[in-house]
Amino acid sequence: MSEQNDQNESNQKTDQIDPNSDSMPADGVAEAKAESDKLKNEMLYLRAEFENFKRQAIKERSDLRKYGSERLVSDLLNVLDIFETALATELTPENAANFRKGIELTSNELRSVLQRHGVEEVPAKGQAFDPAFHEALSSQETDEVAPGTITQVFKKPYKLHDRVVRPGQVVVSRSKS
Numbered sequence: 001m002s003e004q005n006d007q008n009e010s011n012q013k014t015d016q017i018d019p020n021s022d023s024m025p026a027d028g029v030a031e032a033k034a035e036s037d038k039l040k041n042e043m044l045y046l047r048a049e050f051e052n053f054k055r056q057a058i059k060e061r062s063d064l065r066k067y068g069s070e071r072l073v074s075d076l077l078n079v080l081d082i083f084e085t086a087l088a089t090e091l092t093p094e095n096a097a098n099f100r101k102g103i104e105l106t107s108n109e110l111r112s113v114l115q116r117h118g119v120e121e122v123p124a125k126g127q128a129f130d131p132a133f134h135e136a137l138s139s140q141e142t143d144e145v146a147p148g149t150i151t152q153v154f155k156k157p158y159k160l161h162d163r164v165v166r167p168g169q170v171v172v173s174r175s176k177s
Contacts, residue, residue, distance in 0.1 A: 075113040122157040139174045
């Protein structure tokens with residue numbers, strides 16, 4: 001008989017929760033609706049937060065492009081001031097040597113500014129021609145250096161950190177015919 005009572009209790013439980021029924025107990029519906037609303041609000045909050053993040057990232061990228069070279073420009077303006085001072089100086093035979101020395105110092109200051117900002121000259125004259133760093137304008141027959149060696153430089157090559165920003169314009173040696 002105990003077995004039959006267990007069977008009846010089991011049938012009563014399945015009668016109470018019918019999986020094919022569209023109705024759930026009232027407190028279950030309320031809980032599910034509350035949970036659904038909570039998840040919907042969280043999703044909307046995260047979506048808004050992500051949109052704000054995207055807008056901020058776009059603005060930062062735009063500002064970086066627009067103002068990223070601010071430090072370099074500030075340093076270059078100091079060099080420009082030195083050049084303007086030199087140009088304001090009246091050149092006479094007596095101060096020509098000092099004027100030249102001032103121009104050399106200004107040139108060194110400009111190189112220093114560029115170096116501080118990651119710009120460096122790539123050695124060219126006497127080096128082997130490398131198309132990654134050099135642009136051959138012509139070739140010159142010679143037996144003084146090995147073929148493929150740079151004999152003359154019209155424009156020096158420069159790189160910014162590890163990227164070539166200006167290839168050098170060079171003349172490359174070739175064997176005499």
